[in-house]
Amino acid sequence: MRMRLLFFLTALAVSITIACGPAHVDTTASDSPKPAASVILLVGDGMGPSVIGLAKDYARVIEDRDLWMEKAISEGSLALVQVPALGTLVTDSAAAATAMATGQRTVNGTISLSADGEPLTTILELAREDSRGTGLVTTTRLTHATPAAFAAHVAHRDSENEIAKQMLASGADVMLGGGLRHWIPQDMTASDFAGYEGKSKRKDEENLVEQARGAGYTFVTNKDELAATAGADKLLGLFSHSHLPYVLDRRPNDGTNTPSLVEMTKAALDILSKNENGFFLLIEGGRIDHAAHANDAASMISDMLEFDEAVGAAMTFAKKRGSTTVYITADHVTSGPFLAARYSDETGGTVYPREPDLRKIAEQDASFEAILTALSTNPTPARLKELVSKHTGIELTDADVAFVLEGEPLSPFHVIHPRYRQFGYPALALGRVLGLQYNFTFAAGEHVGEPVLLIGYGPNAPLAHGYIENTDIFKIMNTASGL
Amino acid sequence: MRMRLLFFLTALAVSITIACGPAHVDTTASDSPKPAASVILLVGDGMGPSVIGLAKDYARVIEDRDLWMEKAISEGSLALVQVPALGTLVTDSAAAATAMATGQRTVNGTISLSADGEPLTTILELAREDSRGTGLVTTTRLTHATPAAFAAHVAHRDSENEIAKQMLASGADVMLGGGLRHWIPQDMTASDFAGYEGKSKRKDEENLVEQARGAGYTFVTNKDELAATAGADKLLGLFSHSHLPYVLDRRPNDGTNTPSLVEMTKAALDILSKNENGFFLLIEGGRIDHAAHANDAASMISDMLEFDEAVGAAMTFAKKRGSTTVYITADHVTSGPFLAARYSDETGGTVYPREPDLRKIAEQDASFEAILTALSTNPTPARLKELVSKHTGIELTDADVAFVLEGEPLSPFHVIHPRYRQFGYPALALGRVLGLQYNFTFAAGEHVGEPVLLIGYGPNAPLAHGYIENTDIFKIMNTASGL
Numbered sequence: 001m002r003m004r005l006l007f008f009l010t011a012l013a014v015s016i017t018i019a020c021g022p023a024h025v026d027t028t029a030s031d032s033p034k035p036a037a038s039v040i041l042l043v044g045d046g047m048g049p050s051v052i053g054l055a056k057d058y059a060r061v062i063e064d065r066d067l068w069m070e071k072a073i074s075e076g077s078l079a080l081v082q083v084p085a086l087g088t089l090v091t092d093s094a095a096a097a098t099a100m101a102t103g104q105r106t107v108n109g110t111i112s113l114s115a116d117g118e119p120l121t122t123i124l125e126l127a128r129e130d131s132r133g134t135g136l137v138t139t140t141r142l143t144h145a146t147p148a149a150f151a152a153h154v155a156h157r158d159s160e161n162e163i164a165k166q167m168l169a170s171g172a173d174v175m176l177g178g179g180l181r182h183w184i185p186q187d188m189t190a191s192d193f194a195g196y197e198g199k200s201k202r203k204d205e206e207n208l209v210e211q212a213r214g215a216g217y218t219f220v221t222n223k224d225e226l227a228a229t230a231g232a233d234k235l236l237g238l239f240s241h242s243h244l245p246y247v248l249d250r251r252p253n254d255g256t257n258t259p260s261l262v263e264m265t266k267a268a269l270d271i272l273s274k275n276e277n278g279f280f281l282l283i284e285g286g287r288i289d290h291a292a293h294a295n296d297a298a299s300m301i302s303d304m305l306e307f308d309e310a311v312g313a314a315m316t317f318a319k320k321r322g323s324t325t326v327y328i329t330a331d332h333v334t335s336g337p338f339l340a341a342r343y344s345d346e347t348g349g350t351v352y353p354r355e356p357d358l359r360k361i362a363e364q365d366a367s368f369e370a371i372l373t374a375l376s377t378n379p380t381p382a383r384l385k386e387l388v389s390k391h392t393g394i395e396l397t398d399a400d401v402a403f404v405l406e407g408e409p410l411s412p413f414h415v416i417h418p419r420y421r422q423f424g425y426p427a428l429a430l431g432r433v434l435g436l437q438y439n440f441t442f443a444a445g446e447h448v449g450e451p452v453l454l455i456g457y458g459p460n461a462p463l464a465h466g467y468i469e470n471t472d473i474f475k476i477m478n479t480a481s482g483l
Numbered sequence: 484m485r486m487r488l489l490f491f492l493t494a495l496a497v498s499i500t501i502a503c504g505p506a507h508v509d510t511t512a513s514d515s516p517k518p519a520a521s522v523i524l525l526v527g528d529g530m531g532p533s534v535i536g537l538a539k540d541y542a543r544v545i546e547d548r549d550l551w552m553e554k555a556i557s558e559g560s561l562a563l564v565q566v567p568a569l570g571t572l573v574t575d576s577a578a579a580a581t582a583m584a585t586g587q588r589t590v591n592g593t594i595s596l597s598a599d600g601e602p603l604t605t606i607l608e609l610a611r612e613d614s615r616g617t618g619l620v621t622t623t624r625l626t627h628a629t630p631a632a633f634a635a636h637v638a639h640r641d642s643e644n645e646i647a648k649q650m651l652a653s654g655a656d657v658m659l660g661g662g663l664r665h666w667i668p669q670d671m672t673a674s675d676f677a678g679y680e681g682k683s684k685r686k687d688e689e690n691l692v693e694q695a696r697g698a699g700y701t702f703v704t705n706k707d708e709l710a711a712t713a714g715a716d717k718l719l720g721l722f723s724h725s726h727l728p729y730v731l732d733r734r735p736n737d738g739t740n741t742p743s744l745v746e747m748t749k750a751a752l753d754i755l756s757k758n759e760n761g762f763f764l765l766i767e768g769g770r771i772d773h774a775a776h777a778n779d780a781a782s783m784i785s786d787m788l789e790f791d792e793a794v795g796a797a798m799t800f801a802k803k804r805g806s807t808t809v810y811i812t813a814d815h816v817t818s819g820p821f822l823a824a825r826y827s828d829e830t831g832g833t834v835y836p837r838e839p840d841l842r843k844i845a846e847q848d849a850s851f852e853a854i855l856t857a858l859s860t861n862p863t864p865a866r867l868k869e870l871v872s873k874h875t876g877i878e879l880t881d882a883d884v885a886f887v888l889e890g891e892p893l894s895p896f897h898v899i900h901p902r903y904r905q906f907g908y909p910a911l912a913l914g915r916v917l918g919l920q921y922n923f924t925f926a927a928g929e930h931v932g933e934p935v936l937l938i939g940y941g942p943n944a945p946l947a948h949g950y951i952e953n954t955d956i957f958k959i960m961n962t963a964s965g966l
Contacts, residue, residue, distance in 0.1 A: 048933075049532045049563070049933055049934050050933035052563070053565060053933050053934040054932060056934075067950075069950075074948075074949035074950055078562065078948075078949075079556075079561065080532070080556055080936070082540075087837065088836065088837050089835070089837060089838065089840070089841075090823070090824050092835075108835060333821075336533075336819045336821050336926045338819050338927070338932050339573060339932035340819070340896050340926060340927045340931045340932065341573050341927070341929040341931070342895050342896045342927065342929055343898045343899060343900040343928070344898070350591070350900060350929060352568070352573050352574075352575075352591060352930075353571065353572045353573050354570065354571050355572065357572070358572075410894065411915060411924065412825050412827070413823050413825045415827070417826040435896075441896045441926050443821050443924050443925065443926035444821070444823045444924055445825075446824040446825055446833060447823070448533070448822065448924070449533065449537060449821050450532055450821060451533075451535065451536040451539075466557035466561075467552075467556040467557055
């Protein structure tokens with residue numbers, strides 16, 4: 001009976017909140033003027049339900065904390081989201097981000113253009129037209145598919161030089177991520193602008209960094225510079241030549257001086273919250289997907305936990321400010337990653353995953369990308385054993401090593417797309433041999449068909465309700481923004 | 484703005500419904516006396532989020548209908564459910580059903596006993612004590628783990644002879660499923676009781692069918708007999724020697740005369756709704772899990788669609804009667820089944836699943852169990868090709884056949900538990916070769932770690948809220964029942 005009472009009180013509170021419309025949730029702020037309705041959209045790229053469940057266990061066992069997302073679901077609301085693309089039952093990130101950004105379906109690979117090439121208006125553009133603040137934050141290259149679809153319109157996601165140009169032209173107030181290589185002239189290098197190395201990918205003389213400065217942007221390239229930007233009106237931060245390093249590969253004093261997703265989130269909110277008309281902000285945990293493509297459970301889960309902290313920063317901001325709704329979702333599910341039971345003929349029983357499996361995963365202190373990059377200079381069995389032992393504590397057998405260095409893909413579903421081969425050619429084989437130690441398996445190396453969750457937190461949380469399509473997320477955000 | 488208005492009206496309606504407490508949802512019934520609060524729990528065994536998403540696409544493309552579950556989510560509410568067992572992060576059906584039936588955790592394999600062997604009181608027992616109606620309906624053997632945990636207490640799920648005895652002693656008003664072999668004396672056969680064959684599995688002379696008749700049960704063994712039971716007070720129906728055939732293997736006039744899950748659901752509701760004190764009814768779609776263990780996508784999806792129709796029957800009943808809340812959930816996720824994209828070096832691009840893949844799945848007209856049972860009498864390559872061609876329209880290559888008949892498991896996660904080997908020894912290999920035609924893959928052959936959904940529909944739907952544990956489902960049902 002107590003539970004029912006609690007339910008009625010909660011329902012009463014919810015209905016009162018609802019009746020008050022999109023206003024304060026924080027009564028302590030009731031003396032100040034009511035801030036305009038704002039929306040923060042957090043996208044965990046590739047973050048399927050299994051990743052959320054895994055993160056919940058991992059946060060409890062390894063970090064002795066509850067997931068912020070758990071709090072968001074329990075205090076907010078939950079919807080199930082079908083994520084097709086135009087003509088296919090499984091989407092890529094470009095079509096999925098287009099659906100969320102514009103409310104329209106398009107074909108895989110396309111960035112906010114219709115199937116016949118017409119530009120589709122994005123929520124970021126609508127917010128700009130309404131003189132609101134706008135921002136894009138990601139751990140991938142800023143020009144990667146998810147942020148791109150909010151501020152650019154191109155026929156293929158790989159046209160990142162063009163995307164950079166269009167992003168700058170979009171006038172978004174805050175843009176933070178990686179991928180300086182698409183913003184600098186072809187004859188310059190990253191080190192001309194930042195403390196890291198890398199060649200330009202442009203085929204022209206456009207210096208988008210200079211153009212950004214000319215347009216009033218403060219330009220930063222590392223964590224320390226980012227920490228000093230609260231006074232900026234417009235901010236462009238490019239913290240890596242390509243994607244930001246995985247969380248596992250960032251170390252204090254390692255010279256990369258990369259900000260965390262949480263630091264980027266807070267910096268963006270500092271600037272955007274100054275706009276009296278409200279704002280729209282996208283925050284992407286972009287490399288959860290990359291780690292899942294590479295079947296690298298430890299990198300996936302540590303990037304996921306960082307994403308959850310960014311969720312926490314957004315929730316804390318929203319609660320304090322009021323009138324800000326936080327939506328948390330994923331664009332699709334990648335690779336089908338699972339702690340998994342298996343039957344063992346040796347023991348005659350089923351081996352079920354337990355907490356020590358999470359502790360083994362937590363011992364891995366470098367991504368497959370880092371391990372296999374280190375291996376690439378000297379790809380011998382001894383070197384692979386040495387690297388894996390050093391970074392995971394696991395001693396590979398000769399058979400393991402042969403499988404990683406010479407093995408065939410497990411199945412055609414485990415052939416890696418060239419886009420992800422940079423993360424290590426034999427990554428999926430390494431994922432399999434370590435997976436046997438972790439009791440962890442992946443169904444594939446590409447995207448799989450599964451609904452994702454949409455979590456709502458804040459005054460317009462209940463709009464996240466039902467079994468919806470990803471295009472509905474655009475409508476929900478528009479309604480919550482009062483656009 | 485229209486969406487926001489719709490939202491406010493919905494919220495208003497919800498809060499009015501809530502303020503009225505657990506009463507009528509159907510205003511047309513308002514002249515009749517208010518029925519007592521009842522709960523129908525529908526469990527899709529192994530029905531993960533990916534299976535629901537697949538079913539939604541399949542229902543639209545193949546059956547030109549919406550999923551009942553979609554309506555339940557959109558008109559009701561949604562929670563995310565973590566499903567561990569005691570000491571493990573992944574559960575089996577026994578521990579999961581114990582959690583839902585009793586609100587307590589136990590170790591895998593155990594049926595409603597605590598870790599130190601104490602019986603745990605089940606919601607069915609509480610409902611019986613309160614003079615309510617109680618029922619168990621499943622497509623597996625009635626004595627299988629999920630229904631067992633609501634009406635029996637044994638140290639291991641495999642003790643199905645003892646479970647049958649305890650189930651009968653539980654006095655549940657309606658018990659419908661398969662598994663006659665555990666209810667008849669050791670020296671009798673199924674054909675002494677029913678129109679199907681099979682030996683007793685008992686090691687004693689107990690004739691539980693006779694005992695049931697003596698205790699006032701009407702005993703039925705086929706669809707026609709079931710159709711004539713509306714006047715019965717107590718009903719025991721055992722429609723197969725072991726599990727009910729998969730939906731794919733049931734054909735009109737095939738002699739099995741097996742009722743569908745929908746027919747069993749309606750028969751159970753006809754009887755239970757006569758109890759003025761309300762009722763508790765469990766309905767299990769039990770073989771979604773078996774098909775997933777066997778990596779048999781077509782059998783999984785057709786059993787899933789039948790389960791969805793049982794959901795529809797429960798929803799229709801609840802809407803008409805009022806005061807009845809329907810909860811829909813799963814006990815765990817099995818095998819990680821997905822429509823999946825894959826990169827093809829041949830075409831130089833990613834192959835994404837499309838609607839024709841669902842049409843190919845829909846062409847399969849027999850389960851792997853049936854195909855491999857037919858093969859077992861003459862396990863030659865030619866016979867395998869012939870059977871697969873006949874039942875799927877797909878022509879296997881010689882390499883496919885060699886893999887199915889002689890191949891090694893894909894990985895240790897793809898070794899089949901002896902409990903599931905009856906469904907075809909080379910089933911997982913067949914699943915892989917057909918999966919390449921269907922663009923469908925499975926992560927494993929056992930249970931995987933992923934949260935499941937809890938859907939609420941009816942007056943106490945909103946109790947299904949937040950990120951909960953499976954043990955909370957017991958509490959929610961108790962509250963909704965007013966127990």
